[in-house]
Amino acid sequence: MTWSTRGLFKKSDQATPDSSGRGILLQQVSKRLGTAQVLNQINLEVKQGECAVLVGRNGSGKSTLLRILGGSLLPDTGSIQRTMKGSDGYAVDGLPRLPFTSGEYLWDMGRIRGIRPEILRERIRELSELLYLDTAIDQKLPLLSKGTLQKVNLIQALLPGPGGLLLLDEPLSGLDIPAQEAVVSLLGQWKVEGTSIITACHEPLLIERLADQVVVLKKGRVLRYWSREDVLQADEPVVHIQSLMEAEEDLANDLSILKQSGVLSLVRNTSSEKSNSWMWDWKVSQKSTDDVLRMILASGGSVVSVQQEESQLHMESLLEGQHPAVCSSRGVVPESMGLTPPMDAEGRKVQ
Template structure:
């Protein structure tokens, strides 16, 4: 591969037995937007981390404008002209806009920070790119959309020649998305910057990109101009089964032209609300027209004793829905009912009191208190139940904690800080906490993330026991199709912050069909006939 641009040739990256990237070659050209699309786990994040210096590929090479590169860290990539704006923003809340923009590249004059000069430049960037904040404003005071633009402004200020954008529109409203995409086109057209845009939303891809690259299973399966590839071909490239080899644009178009992309969902059945009520129990949670925090008209019901899986792409609204039900996010529009009664929690404490338990996707961030033992973490939500006359009945509380911990087979010292346990045992401790709460409704966000296969099987057993023996209504968010088709009784699909309430029995939907449902533009209600 020769010529100008950021050129990747044969990159591979493995984590143990898992091949995250296999022989990936692509080009990011100056003055062009290259869209990178792919399903959850396709290898997009690994590729971005490899290009930004956060990961070192096992093999392959990277060249920038003809010069071979060898990155040992993000600073090397930044020096070479690459800036990456991750979905999880890297700004420091306690610093100002200007301090964040110049972080690591502060301007100094005579050994003293040139604060006035940096503030002036930051104000210029804010004005040029539609950031309403001032240079001296704290980042923590800015809304998400403005923080996203500060990240972009920082990349521009670093004089990056190539900018990698990881799902930049996930948390933005429609008007904010249009503004950001307009900025991207300006950077490309006016400054000749090369942009790699990771995006799940095909409307955005076709609105701003010049070229589209599809990843599936760590391999490139689609590589072509947006003028030559239609949406159906893109979806087929992503959700189809391509084996171990790449699929060129013409081949994918031919597959779609034969009608396979149109008929693959015909065998998918849906299950009616009445049938679910007969099989399980009364509705525990009913969401109707739920909106706010980038949710748009979510309709969903889960019954006592039912394990309802929620599937969708990153940014589809799955986690926002769980956190809204849990009271962590405000409910703007629509209604929730818990056991048939209006339910509008204003805080997690209110949700817990009403009988809702929640396990976060990021247990190390907001799932537990690291310095506390497993026992102390387990009892936190129920302390109030063990207080009599202003005195905590610790012996009774510890006895209850020991009992639930024994039920989940913790391997390790439960009296030591919870961080001393393995990831799987940390997660089982959190399930013990949920069990101690005796919830009506259990919300699980990626409950087996970061655990080994043995712990995963044990966690499945815990979930099934809670549903079948305790009659708990369980909602499970998972990015793993196989996990949902094995664990859940029923599956609903989120797309673009919305869910229409259509539910599929796990026996009627395959992993590939779930992927297609997640990417489809049409309503999943049209996918197939309803079961009685």
């Protein structure tokens, strides 16, 4: 399902992207907290309109790196250069349960950022509708569920609008599927409008749809960098459709259907209570789902269910530094996929 987020904010309210800037560049950034070396010589470059996804197990340094990028921590060594314009947004991992209603908190955060009241009021309304905040806008933060609290957390980060730098720490954590889809669609549109996004995230949905680079962190070091091309080598998610069709139509032998782009398999399942109808199980590629659904309805059939199967992006393998398309259960890598040694942002081998 694709969500339309165009026109969410008026054009006059949006920051104008600085197309001449290259974004943000980190060189040899290190940070020690107490006796622990949390980050060790991190190199990262994110250009304007790009999305970098940080992945790694707990304690790998993702949140610390985001805090340094957000300015709440200073690196011990290394440099950070920023040449982009626009306001920043930052959603931490876990919003404190402050003694305010959602609406009061969002209003105060918007006014602190200097957003004019008439603009802020409209942005809160639009984003609340987009993320299905509903009546929670008038509820106290301590009373909200984890998922609803995360929606408020994301809305406050999105209030400045597109442009600039957006830092997100596990933005999809705790969200229901419609809200996840809405967030990913909105972020995709904001990328087009010049927003640079750096996020720690483990949901394949965001990585598959938005990531221009995936940075694998392990014990404070960069284990691997993967490009957009690497991510795309993971197979597209498969969608399972069940439809009810007339029995006399032998769809399983209809070459015009089987050869249609995106149709992976078609199997006749069981007969329905209606004597002249059968249940059909389809497996189609995600990008062809809408076309197949239209074809089913145009032929007089009905759609019983649509379910997306597990993503083909193997996160467990990714966390260990393996290629995004590696199947962790079998350890299979396509022959055409050469695993390169880990490189830093300047193209040097990482030890």
